[in-house]
Amino acid sequence: MFLEVSQLEVRYAGRAQAAVRGVTLGLAAGEIGVLIGPSGCGKTTLLRAVAGLEPVTAGEIRLSGAVVSGGAGRSVPPEQRRIGMVFQDYALFPHLSVGRNVAFGIHRLPRAEQAARVDEVLQLVGLEGSAARFPHELSGGQQQRVALARALAPRPQLMLLDEPFSNLDVDLRERLAHEVRGILKAAGATALFVTHDQLEAFAIGDRIGVMESGQLHQWDDAYALYHRPATRFVADFIGHGVFAPATLEQRGDNVVARTPLGDLTDAAECPLPTSYPGGECDVLLRADDVVHDDASPVQARIVRKSFRGSEFLYTLQLRDGLTVMAHVPSHHDHAVGEWIGIRPQVDHVVAFPRA
Structure with a gap:
């Protein structure tokens, strides 16, 4: 060096x-x-x-x-x-x-x-x-x-x-x-x-x-x-994202992270449930981990929107009060207060001890 x-x-x-x-x-x-x-x-x-x-x-x-x-x-x-x-x-x-x-x-x-x-x-x-x-x-x-x-x-x-x-x-x-x-x-x-x-x-x-x-x-x-x-x-300081409560479960050969947005499955680098007491942890959800999907059963209300040219950065609140963020193409122009469908699309799980 x-x-x-x-x-x-x-x-x-x-x-x-x-x-x-x-x-x-x-x-x-x-x-x-x-x-x-x-x-x-x-x-x-x-x-x-x-x-x-x-x-x-x-x-x-x-x-x-x-x-x-x-x-x-x-x-x-x-x-x-x-x-x-x-x-x-x-x-x-x-x-x-x-x-x-x-x-x-x-x-x-x-x-x-x-x-x-x-x-x-x-x-x-x-x-x-x-x-x-x-x-x-x-x-x-x-x-x-x-x-x-x-x-x-x-x-x-x-x-x-x-x-x-x-x-x-x-x-x-x-x-x-x-x-x-x-x-x-x-x-x-x-x-x-x-x-x-x-x-x-x-x-x-x-x-x-x-x-x-x-x-x-x-x-x-x-x-x-x-x-x-x-x-x-670092997770909180860099980029846009939130911490969502999750429970890690072993299902066969795979670990699944259960979150309010739905199960995170087939995700790489997921910790084992034994990594945290009772498998309970917080997972990092970046704005690009949350996808707008009208067919999703999970609904969230838009509480804030920021126009970024090619996309909006939506701040969304689920019915249980959890707030998440999502990058959405700007032709999906929804009003503040509107409910939209969302689902997680996570490639790898980043977990931390429950706050």
């Missing part, structure tokens, strides 16, 4: 609980990792510790095999870690041209090498020919690309990006996330990225870490986080 974080703890004086505790993760060279979680969960503190801007109280951080932070007080200064950083406020110098902003970290190079590198990274971020312009002449997305070019110019061994798109509008954020991923991949950069936006995380990350209260719940790819969440918190 190129970046290795092992059992990391960061503790602030006067606080009972560590800001980061027991975090272990790794990134191979050229991979992009993303930290996501609610405000105050410790993701920015972890990023700052990797940068050398926060002291580590336990555990260690390795870059390219070398220890750069350790609990014994060993710490390589930030400027010696060869790390490029991009912040949410861009931190561009308004009085300097784009070219001079980008050249800021490579001013010790000979003038000709500076100019060549500036041209190279501006072309990489899609801003060739912009060296003479000033930050105030650029859009927010273009300013963010300048900040990225400036961070890439010194050829850092690791890029750290702290909520770099949070000041941009929603549509631009997701598009720029895809573009930045392409730029980082083209540069061969290894990067760690902090965001609170799931669509950004899914768009840019090879690996995504979900944090809560200083702990890392899961470090995995987006598919696994969505379909195979390791903890109830």
Whole structure:
């Protein structure tokens, strides 16, 4: 692994609980990792510790095999870690041209090498020919690309990006996330990225870490986080879904999960009934696990609908009070308050202890 974080703890004086505790993760060279979680969960503190801007109280951080932070007080200064950083406020110098902003970290190079590198990274971020312009002449997305070019110019061994798109509008954020991923991949950069936006995380990350209260719940790819969440918190935090009460039963060679929506049968990875007391558990039902079916005997009332273009996200309530969600093609335009038929269509069962 190129970046290795092992059992990391960061503790602030006067606080009972560590800001980061027991975090272990790794990134191979050229991979992009993303930290996501609610405000105050410790993701920015972890990023700052990797940068050398926060002291580590336990555990260690390795870059390219070398220890750069350790609990014994060993710490390589930030400027010696060869790390490029991009912040949410861009931190561009308004009085300097784009070219001079980008050249800021490579001013010790000979003038000709500076100019060549500036041209190279501006072309990489899609801003060739912009060296003479000033930050105030650029859009927010273009300013963010300048900040990225400036961070890439010194050829850092690791890029750290702290909520770099949070000041941009929603549509631009997701598009720029895809573009930045392409730029980082083209540069061969290894990067760690902090965001609170799931669509950004899914768009840019090879690996995504979900944090809560200083702990890392899961470090995995987006598919696994969505379909195979390791903890109830990850299941609840990622995507749309609800927990439905279920009872696991052994029927011949198969395990069936009985739920208010009907039996979940022929589902892969279903736990054995002995996994939970009396076989009683909660199963995760994603919005794409619930199908609109007028022929189904299970009826639910629409309590909320969100138009998503090609589909609606319906929030539905069963007669017993259980609330579920369903993605329904948008030509099935039902009114709030209307009752519709639904049925479960689950490929694999994700179960947790009964809440």
